[in-house]
Each structure stands twice: as structure tokens, then as C-alpha cells.
Amino acid sequence: MSESVPxxxxxxxxxxxxWPAPKRVRALVTTRQGGVSQAxxxxxxxxGHVQDDQxxxxxxxxxxxxxxxxxxxxxxxQQVHGVxxxxxxxxxxxxxxxxxxxxxxxxxxxxxxxxxLPVLFCDLEGTxxxxxxxxxxxxxDSVLLKTLSSFDQTENVIAWMGPAISKAHFEVGQEVxxxxxxxxxxxxxxxxxxxxxxxxxxxxxQQLLNAGIKAVYGGEFCSYExxxxxxxxxxxxxxxxxxxxxxxMASCIWLESE
Numbered sequence: 001m002s003e004s005v006p007x008x009x010x011x012x013x014x015x016x017x018x019w020p021a022p023k024r025v026r027a028l029v030t031t032r033q034g035g036v037s038q039a040x041x042x043x044x045x046x047x048g049h050v051q052d053d054q055x056x057x058x059x060x061x062x063x064x065x066x067x068x069x070x071x072x073x074x075x076x077x078q079q080v081h082g083v084x085x086x087x088x089x090x091x092x093x094x095x096x097x098x099x100x101x102x103x104x105x106x107x108x109x110x111x112x113x114x115x116x117l118p119v120l121f122c123d124l125e126g127t128x129x130x131x132x133x134x135x136x137x138x139x140x141d142s143v144l145l146k147t148l149s150s151f152d153q154t155e156n157v158i159a160w161m162g163p164a165i166s167k168a169h170f171e172v173g174q175e176v177x178x179x180x181x182x183x184x185x186x187x188x189x190x191x192x193x194x195x196x197x198x199x200x201x202x203x204x205x206q207q208l209l210n211a212g213i214k215a216v217y218g219g220e221f222c223s224y225e226x227x228x229x230x231x232x233x234x235x236x237x238x239x240x241x242x243x244x245x246x247x248x249m250a251s252c253i254w255l256e257s258e
Contacts, residue, residue, distance in 0.1 A: 045247030
């Protein structure tokens, strides 16, 4: 397949978190720029569960390796909008979970998203990293707090929020608002009666603050608006594309060898 793909499509673009992580902590988020997938998964789709050609997904994941350590193991979770937390080990590289952590070198924690919020964590000593998949269901069920429980101490933990749908485009019903009754400031009424605009970033930030995490970075993206960079499940829906027919970004974090 790669022989028929223009070379410029094979040049992937990543975004690196802007946060004061220790040198040993490395992190990145893939974009939709680069890769080999055809529309509507164009082009650097990381999701193997979204009806994309599996050979294309395999090639796209292979392209990711150029940004990872040579001897790394990548933990591709089977995400189910839950709160299961696993350690990223060789036995758990395709586990069903929505969060992972690692204290070992070159074990890459990965979260795939296309509107949901990926949150990356590390301690300032550079001894542990973690990643969580925080859609509204995960946030409501405290997936971020579950992920924090993997750290021995949280006083020196920092967090970074990756690309997610912004408040301006995340219209939800009454049931979502009720699930976050403790965060009324994160909702405003939508133009449609009975609907609201929800701020996932604000909810996540407040949950982390309540848990004692005072250093939270990121949150300036919008997967819906920035179509050149990010896949968006809801944008695909509004464009009358099959809801499953959109790609996924990968938010990755790992510890380099000392």
C-alpha cells in the first residue's frame, strides 16, 4: 500500500506537551497529519477498531516507532469508557482498560481519542508516568482519581490535558449535567432547549485540583474545530459521516532509560 501513497503523507506530525516534566519523562500526541489511511480516516489514524484498513493502521503505528525508544513496548488499550487501571507491562499490551501507568523504562502508556480527553501524568522525580482516557462517562466515574491512585504520593504529580472537544462544541443533555452536579460552572445553556454546552477541560481541571494536583497544563485544544490536526467523532457525525468512520489520535507517555 505504501508505494501508492505520496511521500508527504508518510511524514507524520506530532505535538509535544508544554509542561515542566523531568528530562526522563517523554510524551507526545499524534495528529492526523502523515500516515497512509484513506478518507475518512485520513491520514495518520491509530485506531484499529474504526473500520479503517488494518494494513494501513499497522503502517501508521509503525510510523509512530520513529518517535519512540528502539526497545519500547507500546500498551494499546481496548478502551471501554470505564475506570479500569492497569500497569503497562508486556502482559497487558492489549488489555481492556481506560488508564495505564508505568514505573519501568520504555513502557509506553497510550490513550486513543477523537473528542474524549486524554490526560497524561508524571511525578517530578521522573519515576512514574500514567495516562487516562477521560470522556464524560470516565470523568463522572472518577477515572482520573483512579489513575492517581497508582502513584505512591501525589504531592509532586503534574498533569497535562491533551486535545479534546471544547465547550463551544460539546452539546449534552440533562443526564450529563446531572452527572456533574458538583461542577455547575462547567455548563451553560445551549441554543436548544434542554441542552447544555459542557466543558470537559474545566471538569477535569477541578477534579485534579480537588485531588491535590495543583499543576495542570494543556487544555488549549479543540478536536472539533482544529480539523487539520485532530480527528473528531462528533464532527464526523455532524458532517453526516458514519459515526465510527473517523480516526483516532494517540497520546503517549513513557520513561526513558536512565
